[in-house]
Amino acid sequence: MLFAQINPVAFKLFGLEIRWYALIIVSGIVIAGWLATRESKKMGYKDDDIVDFMLWALPLSIVGARLYYVLFEWSYYSQHPSEILNIRNGGLAIYGGLITGALVTYFFTRSRYYSMWKFLDIATPGVIIAQAIGRWGNFTNHEAFGGDTTRRFLESLHLPNVIIDNMKIEGIYRQPTFLYESVWNVIGFILLMVLRRKKDLFRQGEVALSYVMWYSFGRFFVEGMRTDSLYLFGNIRVSQALSALLFVGAIIMMIYRRKVVKPSLYNIRGVR
Numbered sequence: 334m335l336f337a338q339i340n341p342v343a344f345k346l347f348g349l350e351i352r353w354y355a356l357i358i359v360s361g362i363v364i365a366g367w368l369a370t371r372e373s374k375k376m377g378y379k380d381d382d383i384v385d386f387m388l389w390a391l392p393l394s395i396v397g398a399r400l401y402y403v404l405f406e407w408s409y410y411s412q413h414p415s416e417i418l419n420i421r422n423g424g425l426a427i428y429g430g431l432i433t434g435a436l437v438t439y440f441f442t443r444s445r446y447y448s449m450w451k452f453l454d455i456a457t458p459g460v461i462i463a464q465a466i467g468r469w470g471n472f473t474n475h476e477a478f479g480g481d482t483t484r485r486f487l488e489s490l491h492l493p494n495v496i497i498d499n500m501k502i503e504g505i506y507r508q509p510t511f512l513y514e515s516v517w518n519v520i521g522f523i524l525l526m527v528l529r530r531k532k533d534l535f536r537q538g539e540v541a542l543s544y545v546m547w548y549s550f551g552r553f554f555v556e557g558m559r560t561d562s563l564y565l566f567g568n569i570r571v572s573q574a575l576s577a578l579l580f581v582g583a584i585i586m587m588i589y590r591r592k593v594v595k596p597s598l599y600n601i602r603g604v605r
Contacts, residue, residue: 337498341474353473361466362391365459372455382445386452390437394430395420401429405563405571426563427464428575434460450538454599457544458525464548465518468511475499479508479558510558517551535599538590545583549576 342350370383402424403410403417410417438456442449471477484506487497492509500507521544529540553576556562563571590596 337495339473339475339495339499354470357470357473358467361463362387364466365456365463368459368462369456372458376451376455378447378455382447383455386438386441389441390434393437394434395425397433398425398427398430401426401432402563405565426572427467428572431460448537450541450596451599453541454529454535454537454539457541458522458529461518461525461544461548462522465515465522468515468518471511472496472499472509475502477511477514477559477561478502479510480560482506482508507560508558510555513558514551514555517555518548521547521551529599533598536591537596537599539587539596540599542583542587545579549579549583552576553580 339353341352341354343353343356344351366383366387370380373383374380399417399420405426406424435453438452439449441447442452468477478500482500484497484501487500487506487509492512496509496512497506500509524547525540525544528543529535535543553573556570556572556576562573565571565574
């Protein structure tokens with residue numbers, strides 16, 4: 334059987350290698366921005382609000398994602414400091430980007446006297462579909478895979494040959510954990526898009542909190558299958574620990590806001 338190994342390099346432009354990873358990540362960002370812009374107009378924001386936000390959030394989130402990764406791989410990067418800025422082969426931690434993005438959202442909305450929670454509600458469906466798309470960048474880089482498996486198992490999942498063939502890494506078939514997380518995120522995206530249109534279902538902030546619960550729950554289990562996890566100490570994986578914390582924290586926050594803050598309904602127009 335012909336082995337259809339994907340070349341991580343999509344093409345060269347003036348001698349510079351343009352990788353599929355970068356193209357896929359950018360595609361996810363564009364789609365996320367488009368979705369957020371559409372929703373923001375329905376909620377009363379100005380046309381430029383999402384664009385202005387993304388001009389700050391995107392570069393800073395990339396920096397945050399890289400710093401997070403470097404921090405938990407410091408034993409390597411302290412010995413290879415020249416590699417710290419080299420993100421062409423991956424090395425961006427999603428949680429680092431999300432944490433940075435949340436901080437940017439806080440300061441951005443405060444500067445414009447907007448509701449941070451409503452802004453997050455508008456943005457999060459785009460974020461989760463961008464994450465789903467971005468995992469395919471990991472696929473083309475042949476990274477973010479799981480433990481050993483067999484071709485027969487992969488075929489039992491009814492996967493196309495292009496995925497099965499590219500899950501043979503270093504001579505061994507691997508679990509396509511990138512795919513598991515991508516599918517989980519697509520399902521989460523569909524649910525958020527459908528449910529946020531249900532009248533009187535969500536209060537402000539609950540679309541965002543539902544995203545946190547959905548993503549962290551799935552990430553906890555997918556992370557346990559991966560072979561390239563970042564570790565806190567011993568066998569404690571950073572992303573699993575953070576996923577558990579975020580999942581419980583989001584539930585507590587939703588209950589607290591319902592009982593104490595009593596936020597407005599998500600479908601009420603107005604953002605200030």
